[in-house]
Amino acid sequence: MSNISIIGLGNMARTIAARAVAGGNAVEVVGRDAVRAETLAEALGGGVTAGQFGTAPAGDIVILAVPHDNAAPVVAQYGPALAGKVIIDITNAFDSDATGLTTADGTSIAQEVARVAPADAHVVKAFNTVFGSALAQGRPLDVLVAGDDAQAKATVAAFITSLGLRPLDTGSLDMARWLEETGVVMMGLGRHGVGNFDFTLGVVTSA
Ligand SMILES: NC(=O)c1ccc[n+]([C@@H]2O[C@H](COP(=O)([O-])OP(=O)(O)OC[C@H]3O[C@@H](n4cnc5c(N)ncnc54)[C@H](OP(=O)(O)O)[C@@H]3O)[C@@H](O)[C@H]2O)c1
DSSP, X not given: OOEEEEEOOSHHHHHHHHHHHHTTOEEEEEXXXXXXXXXXXXXXXXXXXXXXTTSOOSOSEEEEOSOHHHHHHHXXXXXXXXXXXXXXXXXXXXXXXXXXXXSOTTOOHHHHHHHHSOTTOEEEEESTTBOXXXXXXXXXXXXXXXXXXXXXXXXXXXXXXXXTOEEEEOOSGGGHHHHHHHHHHHHHHHHTTSOSSOOBOOOOOOO
């Protein structure tokens, strides 16, 4: 069982929280609007609590379920309150028509988050290649992960597994750039080859 806090009260926050509750995890939801956070916690049930935005999260794992341009600012705003936490960045930095990224070449939102996070926090990229609509259906999916700290990735992998999903490590946090680019590929697939957003990318091995 993991202790997780989710910052954000939107689509992905709700979807991940629901799967996390079903997987037996302790879940806290946190939003700028305390009343809406409380309402969401009650709707989720399963002992979900509402945390206070900007104060130390209850979870050992903190999921950033906010728009990409707010991810690093939120982490900077929290400052030392995130010391020692494993921070999961799920964001996609799509440009206005989701055919490219807003980040400069050679970096990623996850790396920008890591730059402003406390020195002893560990940032892991995960879930950005999973559409919320596919996640909500409860099927087993592959979740691509990137991060620099092996223990933090093991912690995140255990959490992902508890959701009935398969974590797949892609390497160091530098790989977050390519995971964010993969998000753009998925938007292209949704609009063209697949024709809807009820799918995910997965890995098939021959043995
Ligand atoms: N939707 C998907 O299928 C999907 C898939 C993979 C990854 N993602 C990524 O997941 C993230 C969330 O997506 P979503 O679909 O859940 O978006 P959403 O439904 O629009 O929810 C975004 C949430 O972020 C909150 N928020 C915004 N700025 C904030 C701030 N400065 N501090 C605290 N909370 C803030 C919003 O709160 P307010 O209501 O107070 O504004 C809202 O609750 C995005 O980065 C997206 O790229 C989405």
